[in-house]
Amino acid sequence: MDTVKHLIELQKIDFELMELSDLLGDLPTKVEKLIEEEESLVSEISDGKARLKEITVELHKADIDVKISQGKIDKLKDQLFLVTSNKQYDALMHEIDYLKEELDRYETRDLELMEEKSELEESLKSNELTLETLSNDLSIRKGKLEKLLDETSNQKKVLEVEREEKAKKIASNVLARYDRTRHAKSGVAVVSIENNACGGCGAGLPPQIVADIKSASGIRNCDVCTRFLYWEK
Ligand SMILES: [Zn+2]
Numbered sequence: 001m002d003t004v005k006h007l008i009e010l011q012k013i014d015f016e017l018m019e020l021s022d023l024l025g026d027l028p029t030k031v032e033k034l035i036e037e038e039e040s041l042v043s044e045i046s047d048g049k050a051r052l053k054e055i056t057v058e059l060h061k062a063d064i065d066v067k068i069s070q071g072k073i074d075k076l077k078d079q080l081f082l083v084t085s086n087k088q089y090d091a092l093m094h095e096i097d098y099l100k101e102e103l104d105r106y107e108t109r110d111l112e113l114m115e116e117k118s119e120l121e122e123s124l125k126s127n128e129l130t131l132e133t134l135s136n137d138l139s140i141r142k143g144k145l146e147k148l149l150d151e152t153s154n155q156k157k158v159l160e161v162e163r164e165e166k167a168k169k170i171a172s173n174v175l176a177r178y179d180r181t182r183h184a185k186s187g188v189a190v191v192s193i194e195n196n197a198c199g200g201c202g203a204g205l206p207p208q209i210v211a212d213i214k215s216a217s218g219i220r221n222c223d224v225c226t227r228f229l230y231w232e233k
Pocket residue numbers: 198199200201202203222223224225226227
């Protein structure tokens with residue numbers, strides 16, 4: 001029957017398409033993953049650099065705050081020698097204590113910023129190194145993939161056109177069943193009968209079914225694995 005013949009030919013085209021895609025192996029997925037990693041590293045590095053700029057400005061401000069605060073304290077300390085009353089002395093001491101607390105806050109902020117800066121510089125350095133290695137790897141794999149795609153693209157186009165033409169000759173419900181079975185059974189959806197059994201899973205076939213298939217009357221599928229069956233003359 002023609003449908004079985006078309007199915008066998010369709011499967012042959014699909015085998016060839018599978019071989020082509022096997023040639024690429026896991027390269028397309030690898031390249032895609034590396035591109036994602038590269039993008040995320042680039043954005044991490046750019047964020048890091050932006051933060052580093054901010055820190056430089058903040059550090060400069062923190063340094064100035066420390067100096068101003070220190071200067072105020074020194075000035076007040078000098079005034080301590082000029083006071084004439086206990087009350088004046090206490091007031092000055094009170095002010096100095098307040099300024100010391102403020103200075104302490106500025107110095108802590110300064111230290112925190114310096115710590116953040118050094119950690120950030122460290123991680124930037126390591127990210128840049130990783131990016132360099134990754135980009136090299138990516139460009140080699142990309143090159144390989146492009147070469148392979150280039151070599152196979154024409155062949156693939158021809159096969160895809162052939163497949164489309166062939167598929168038009170098969171009833172859509174049969175074609176849908178074929179595609180389902182093909183995906184479920186590692187690409188093998190049409191098998192010949194071997195010793196009165198399914199050539200795909202080996203399940204024995206009733207004599208009537210074998211006779212039907214031999215006389216090519218209608219389409220038969222294996223009850224066990226659902227593959228299409230045909231008789232190889
Ligand atoms: Zn079977």
